[in-house]
Amino acid sequence: xxxxxxxxSLDYHASNSVKGQGAVHVALFRYQAADEQRVRPHExxxxxxxxxxxxxxxxIGVVFSQALQSELxxxxxxIQESSLRTISGVIARFYLDWTKEMERTFELEVTYxxxxxxxxxxxxxxxxxxxxxxxxAEDAILIKAGIADCIARFLLAAQEAQAL
Numbered sequence: 001x002x003x004x005x006x007x008x009s010l011d012y013h014a015s016n017s018v019k020g021q022g023a024v025h026v027a028l029f030r031y032q033a034a035d036e037q038r039v040r041p042h043e044x045x046x047x048x049x050x051x052x053x054x055x056x057x058x059x060i061g062v063v064f065s066q067a068l069q070s071e072l073x074x075x076x077x078x079i080q081e082s083s084l085r086t087i088s089g090v091i092a093r094f095y096l097d098w099t100k101e102m103e104r105t106f107e108l109e110v111t112y113x114x115x116x117x118x119x120x121x122x123x124x125x126x127x128x129x130x131x132x133x134x135x136x137a138e139d140a141i142l143i144k145a146g147i148a149d150c151i152a153r154f155l156l157a158a159q160e161a162q163a164l
Contacts, residue, residue: 009056015071104132
């Protein structure tokens with residue numbers, strides 16, 4: 001993969017089993033690596049020694065926000081721009097390492113914040129690390145699994161805290 005540039009389009013499908021209701025607004029998640037100009041908004045972080053670059057077809061913050069919206073809708077929530085309840089967050093790590101000979105590893109770190117009218121904000125962080133076989137086809141599978149896992153755990157934690 002030396003010197004290779006790849007663009008990956010994620011076909012994300014909601015899959016959680018959490019049930020909820022009510023209106024919620026999802027703000028665009030910030031991608032910290034892009035904010036700090038270590039990578040571009042579409043670019044997946046990778047090891048410095050890697051000459052290959054992986055980009056998503058849309059900015060990573062957009063991909064994550066849209067995935068969260070689809071999971072919320074699947075759960076029974078209504079996405080509404082004017083809702084008094086807003087979910088926002090920061091993607092602190094969106095990293096794929098394919099430099100190991102036998103495996104690929106995807107790492108995701110996300111901090112969520114739920115703001116409701118007149119309530120103390122609810123904040124929750126998630127980390128995900130998973131390895132798979134060292135095949136190009138594994139990239140989308142690992143990334144989608146990480147996003148789905150962090151969102152499902154967030155939904156459960158937010159409901160338990162009565163933030164959603």
